[in-house]
Amino acid sequence: MKNSLKERLLIYFSISMIIIVFPMGFVLINSLNLQEIADRRFEDEQFLQELQTQLIDIQIPLKSYLTSYSSSSLAKLLFIIETLNESIPSDRPVTSSNSDLIKREIYFLMDSYLVQLNQIIEQKRGRKVQQYINSYEKLINLYEYISNRIDDVSLFGFRVQLEEYRSFLELFRRIQIYGLLQILLATAFAFSVLMQTVNSIANPMYQLSLLAGKLSGGSFDIPDVHFNSVNEVNQVAEAFNDMKHNIHHNIEELKKQKEMEQQIMTEKVRNLKMEQLLKKMELYTMQAQMNPHFLFNTINTGVQLAIVEEADRTAGYMENLAALFRYNIREKQFFVSLRHELEGLKSYYNILKIRFPKTLNLLLDVENELLDSFNCPAMVIQPLVENSVLHAFKQKEGIGTIIVSVSYKDSVLLISVSDDGIGIPEETIKELLTPHTHDYKLSSRVMGLENVIQRCYFFYPGQKDVIDIKSDLDQGTEILIKIHTEVQPCIKL
Amino acid sequence: MKLHYAFFLPAEDHSFFSKLRDGAVDAAGSMDCAITFHPIDSDPLSFEMARYSGFDGFGLYLYEKNKNKLQYLSEILKEGIPVVQIENEVIQGSGSFFIGTNNFDVGKGIGKLALDTGIDTLNMTLVYSKKNPGVMSDRNLVEMGIKSVMGNKLSGLKTEETSLNSLDAGMLAYDLLKNDPSIDIIVLTDPNDTLVTVQAMIDMNLVGMVQIIGFGEHETIKAYIEKGVILGSIVRNPYRIGYSTVMALKEISLNGYTSAYVDTGITILSRQNP
Numbered sequence: 001m002k003n004s005l006k007e008r009l010l011i012y013f014s015i016s017m018i019i020i021v022f023p024m025g026f027v028l029i030n031s032l033n034l035q036e037i038a039d040r041r042f043e044d045e046q047f048l049q050e051l052q053t054q055l056i057d058i059q060i061p062l063k064s065y066l067t068s069y070s071s072s073s074l075a076k077l078l079f080i081i082e083t084l085n086e087s088i089p090s091d092r093p094v095t096s097s098n099s100d101l102i103k104r105e106i107y108f109l110m111d112s113y114l115v116q117l118n119q120i121i122e123q124k125r126g127r128k129v130q131q132y133i134n135s136y137e138k139l140i141n142l143y144e145y146i147s148n149r150i151d152d153v154s155l156f157g158f159r160v161q162l163e164e165y166r167s168f169l170e171l172f173r174r175i176q177i178y179g180l181l182q183i184l185l186a187t188a189f190a191f192s193v194l195m196q197t198v199n200s201i202a203n204p205m206y207q208l209s210l211l212a213g214k215l216s217g218g219s220f221d222i223p224d225v226h227f228n229s230v231n232e233v234n235q236v237a238e239a240f241n242d243m244k245h246n247i248h249h250n251i252e253e254l255k256k257q258k259e260m261e262q263q264i265m266t267e268k269v270r271n272l273k274m275e276q277l278l279k280k281m282e283l284y285t286m287q288a289q290m291n292p293h294f295l296f297n298t299i300n301t302g303v304q305l306a307i308v309e310e311a312d313r314t315a316g317y318m319e320n321l322a323a324l325f326r327y328n329i330r331e332k333q334f335f336v337s338l339r340h341e342l343e344g345l346k347s348y349y350n351i352l353k354i355r356f357p358k359t360l361n362l363l364l365d366v367e368n369e370l371l372d373s374f375n376c377p378a379m380v381i382q383p384l385v386e387n388s389v390l391h392a393f394k395q396k397e398g399i400g401t402i403i404v405s406v407s408y409k410d411s412v413l414l415i416s417v418s419d420d421g422i423g424i425p426e427e428t429i430k431e432l433l434t435p436h437t438h439d440y441k442l443s444s445r446v447m448g449l450e451n452v453i454q455r456c457y458f459f460y461p462g463q464k465d466v467i468d469i470k471s472d473l474d475q476g477t478e479i480l481i482k483i484h485t486e487v488q489p490c491i492k493l
Numbered sequence: 494m495k496l497h498y499a500f501f502l503p504a505e506d507h508s509f510f511s512k513l514r515d516g517a518v519d520a521a522g523s524m525d526c527a528i529t530f531h532p533i534d535s536d537p538l539s540f541e542m543a544r545y546s547g548f549d550g551f552g553l554y555l556y557e558k559n560k561n562k563l564q565y566l567s568e569i570l571k572e573g574i575p576v577v578q579i580e581n582e583v584i585q586g587s588g589s590f591f592i593g594t595n596n597f598d599v600g601k602g603i604g605k606l607a608l609d610t611g612i613d614t615l616n617m618t619l620v621y622s623k624k625n626p627g628v629m630s631d632r633n634l635v636e637m638g639i640k641s642v643m644g645n646k647l648s649g650l651k652t653e654e655t656s657l658n659s660l661d662a663g664m665l666a667y668d669l670l671k672n673d674p675s676i677d678i679i680v681l682t683d684p685n686d687t688l689v690t691v692q693a694m695i696d697m698n699l700v701g702m703v704q705i706i707g708f709g710e711h712e713t714i715k716a717y718i719e720k721g722v723i724l725g726s727i728v729r730n731p732y733r734i735g736y737s738t739v740m741a742l743k744e745i746s747l748n749g750y751t752s753a754y755v756d757t758g759i760t761i762l763s764r765q766n767p
Contacts, residue, residue: 092547093495094495094496094497094526094527095495095527096527098529101497101527101529102529104497104547105529105546105547105548107547108545108546108547109542109545109546109547111545111547112545113545141538141541141542142542142545144538145538145539145541145542148538
């Protein structure tokens with residue numbers, strides 16, 4: 001069966017119509033048949049009555065002719081005889097119908113009647129009085145008999161007709177009852193089919209509305225719906241499934257985009273933090289620098305003055321100081337070669353040797369082949385030495401020793417600055433080794449050591465051991481910078 | 494061409510004529526011809542006009558030699574229309590044929606049954622009936638048949654007659670049994686009369702005192718024979734008579750001739766031949 005709603009309704013409508021139209025058609029056909037039978041019966045009856053009327057019509061002119069020789073009566077008589085001869089059918093089949101057999105009998109009787117009538121006319125013409133009197137008597141008997149037979153066939157026909165009428169009435173009654181039953185059945189059938197069709201549409205629609213409600217609530221894990229309904233509803237269900245999948249897919253895409261945007265935002269924030277840190281570093285660096293140009297020019301003036309006054313030692317001191325400042329001023333890169341870094345340190349050593357010729361012992365232990373092989377963050381060693389000079393030997397008598405060593409082992413460039421000073425308290429070490437967060441507020445009191453430590457953390461964020469402080473009170477302090485040469489610093493400038 | 498035959502029969506609706514009609518109708522059905530039945534007594538005009546009615550043949554049960562009817566029959570025969578006389582041959586001639594029971598054989602059958610009583614000399618009362626005119630019209634043949642079989646053992650033969658009234662045989666039986674104690678055996682010629690007479694005899698408690706010879710093969714008659722209430726019964730074959738009549742008419746129509754005399758025979762029912 002077709003599953004389209006339109007086709008289904010068309011088929012059900014057609015079936016219902018057939019069921020209704022069939023009994024109606026049957027009743028109509030039988031009504032027409034009944035009418036036809038009645039018409040035929042009435043036609044036969046009418047024909048026989050016409051015959052009987054003509055027979056009656058014969059009697060008056062016959063009697064008139066026999067009694068008075070009336071030529072007009074004879075003419076009329078002959079006319080009726082001719083008419084009757086033409087009226088009586090010559091084809092008289094023998095059937096099983098009693099009515100037809102009686103009619104056949106009447107036609108033969110009519111033939112005999114007309115023959116005898118002609119004989120009487122001839123006898124009258126021949127003036128055979130006794131013969132035509134006897135013949136007339138016989139003819140009257142025959143006329144009466146024919147009339148009786150016509151009455152018989154009429155009565156018989158009427159009875160048959162009555163019986164047929166009763167049969168038809170009974171048949172019609174049955175047909176009407178069956179027709180009514182069929183109409184009731186058709187109505188029940190149509191109603192049940194209608195309800196079935198309505199249910200096949202309404203139930204899926206109700207389920208779809210429930211599912212749409214769930215879908216609007218964000219439940220995309222509901223299973224696909226499949227209905228065994230009409231095509232239209234099934235197509236709506238398929239469209240609903242497609243819509244659900246598409247909405248789900250689009251929402252997932254939106255989520256992914258949002259996550260990506262979130263990641264981008266996070267990245268941006270991180271970059272911003274990094275920029276802040278960089279700015280901080282720059283600030284640290286700037287803070288760590290004095291006004292180098294002014295000082296450099298001033299120191300150069302001092303060097304020239306010392307030469308004029310022939311103070312060689314002062315001139316050497318000032319020259320080293322100038323070299324140190326030059327190093328600081330010129331160096332704008334974050335990473336420099338080890339050689340470059342140590343040249344700055346040597347200038348600083350020379351200054352310190354002039355300042356503290358008898359109380360400070362400065363040692364430098366670096367393998368020459370390392371100097372051009374590796375880079376290190378700029379301005380890290382000199383501040384550490386400066387930190388030891390400033391803090392390690394306070395309130396300590398005797399000669400202080402500061403050793404700077406650089407070694408390379410297992411892909412690690414190890415820079416060590418150690419002293420035999422008073423050491424650093426553990427709390428201070430812990431505080432110093434704490435990485436600054438982006439919201440760390442810079443103070444004006446940024447120490448050189450802190451500067452170096454934070455820069456190391458910045459350059460190597462994944463390595464917590466990039467810098468370490470080992471210190472024993474009154475024994476000394478060693479600050480270690482471990483640079484994994486295989487690990488790239490997070491920034492290159 | 495299909496043919497139309499007319500049967501002129503007594504109007505009585507006794508079993509004999511019913512079966513005769515059944516046989517004729519069945520024969521007409523099997524031989525593809527039409528038959529109509531007409532009363533021969535109550536509508537004499539019908540028989541008078543029969544020759545004008547276009548019939549192709551007649552089956553005629555004319556049991557009395559009525560002048561008019563014989564004249565009409567002669568006129569029919571003059572017209573060349575074939576006629577089969579059933580049971581009673583009232584007229585003989587070209588175009589007329591006979592089918593039925595030979596009533597002499599009926600009488601012989603009655604005589605044979607009467608001898609079965611073992612009584613040396615019998616006083617017999619033979620009751621004719623208008624309900625079965627075929628026997629009554631040939632009463633001489635019947636009586637001759639009885640006498641030819643019984644000879645001097647028949648000491649007396651008295652005849653009575655019942656009308657078309659189906660109950661008058663009862664009254665006759667009462668009268669005979671009360672007023673004539675010399676009767677040894679009563680012979681009925683109609684099935685209805687047989688049943689009514691036997692009932693009267695039972696009512697008068699004379700069963701066994703007077704022997705009864707019945708007519709017909711009604712189931713009740715057969716039961717009485719089996720019980721010994723009735724000595725026996727003469728049975729004709731009306732169905733065969735009706736059937737043979739149509740068959741003969743058809744044969745005449747097709748070939749122009751048939752066997753002029755057909756005896757459909759009788760059957761004797763008794764305790765020995767139920």
